[in-house]
Amino acid sequence: MSNAESIINVIDTFLDKFSLKTNKLTKQDLISFIEEKWAEADDEKYNIYQAYIITGRMTNEYIWAKDFPNMKRWLDMNDRHSASGRNEPYIRNYYKGQCCLECGNEEKALEYFNLCYNENPDYIFTRAPFCYEFFNKHLENPRELPKQEEGQDDYFEWVELEEWQSFFNEEESEIQCEILFDDDEEEEFREEHENGIEYLENNQTEILESILTELLKVYPDWQKDYGYSEEDKPDFMPDVTTIKDFANLISPTSIYVTSVFKDDLPYIGFLFSCSWDSEHGLGVMTHKNRIVEIGGADTAFLTWIAEKDNNKSK
Incomplete structure (x- = not known):
């Protein structure tokens, strides 16, 4: 019998408690706990949607820590999850490229952005400006990017x-x-x-x-x-x-x-x-x-x- 669902529920409860204002645990405590529990869960976890959310959370935790090897490891686990198949390959490659760029690995980011661009040349230019501006500089024929319009008054932002x-x-x-x-x-x-x-x-x-x-x-x-x-x-x-x-x-x-x-x-x-x-x-x-x-x-x-x-x- 699979143990994945019960362990994912334990991780989920831990994350809820971690988000409380009374929480005294550190980011490292969070990472260590999830790494340990994730390793205990069998591969059925790759069919549980909440586990998909957890892989995204851990990817971001390692991005914030600027730890590329561990970020990439969780990015690969995210890709193993059945839910990742709901997105087209060019969308998944864009996401990987964005994560790599945020984590400071421009070479790997460019590799994924090129995969995205080769399948759908327009998609990346609809996403985050810091991504398409970075990618555009590496194109043989860069696109003319629209100028950012100056916004109106923020009205007490x-x-x-x-x-x-x-x-x-x-x-x-x-x-x-x-x-x-x-x-x-x-x-x-x-x-x-x-x-x-x-x-x-x-x-x-x-x-x-x-x-x-x-x-x-x-x-x-x-x-x-x-x-x-x-x-x-x-x-x-x-x-x-x-x-x-x-x-x-x-x-x-x-x-x-x-x-x-x-x-x-x-x-x-x-x-x-x-x-x-x-x-x-x-x-x-x-x-x-x-x-x-x-x-x-x-x-x-x-x-x-x-x-x-x-x-x-x-």
Whole structure:
């Protein structure tokens, strides 16, 4: 009987715990653990999709470590997996070339890019600029590459919330911010958008307290819904008694300023990573410091939630 599925599940759980804010393990601990467990699993692992994800993760770990021999070894294991056959050879060769280039081996990268180019001459030029710019320099007849268009204003691409940084013990105080325009073709930054950013910056503590207070209300029911075992519950969804307990369980990742306005202020959504659901995260839609809805990640950017609330008062 194959042992692959159970071992891959062990690795998967380890990766989930490694991603927690309370994690004290190092990158080397991660690499050593996965290398050991991977070696224990039989070849049925090459038919388990989550194992395919793990090979990609380990490839990236060795890219970051600039360890080409081990990166290439995991790249080859990625290629052995049955899921790799879903992609055309030129796509797989492009991916290998990108990994080699990121790991610092230009000679090997060029070899794979040439294989990709020979089968599909256009594909590489639709991918990452640093890859096709590198490859283009080595062509006998280089292509004329399109000039990068200067982007429009970033419209508050980042918002600085120092009080949030302090609460969550984050390294940076800036949080990614996106304006959700009504019409993507006619992006009009309005005074109400700016009012919303200013309100957030000036009332960041009150807004955060409102979010966490609402989370504290729904959290016990969510614990039941997720149903973590007694063994895993302390790591992923422990009991909490105050809003301060959430500091190690969630982190803000994105802010969405909608184009739904009320009292000259926009509805604003907040996206958080969370320990109990690494895939879907936590989303909150607000107006000023009032919580409109709390739920999964999409709650932060579904503008119909804001529109529905706004229509109630009309």
